[in-house]
Amino acid sequence: MQRIKSLENVETKRVWSVKDFAKRHHLTDIEEARLLQLFGPFATAFELLHNAQRKPRWR
Numbered sequence: 001m002q003r004i005k006s007l008e009n010v011e012t013k014r015v016w017s018v019k020d021f022a023k024r025h026h027l028t029d030i031e032e033a034r035l036l037q038l039f040g041p042f043a044t045a046f047e048l049l050h051n052a053q054r055k056p057r058w059r
Contacts, residue, residue, distance in 0.1 A: 014045040021048045 018041055022032035031053060039047060 015042050016045055016048055017041060018043060018048065021045075021052075025052060025054065027052060027054065 018035045018039060019032065021027075021043075022035065027035075034053075035043070035048065035051065038051065
């Protein structure tokens with residue numbers, strides 16, 4: 001077992017619930033199911049943002 005001296009240099013990543021992300025970004029149920037199948041119940045914000053497929057919202 002190794003002892004870690006300091007956690008100052010460790011970068012943390014934001015982790016989202018896939019269901020919460022889908023609600024906030026107005027994704028369809030099909031897209032939410034696809035992300036759940038791809039990542040499981042949690043994923044990083046980077047993964048979700050770059051893998052979500054949204055229809056453009058025209059005015």
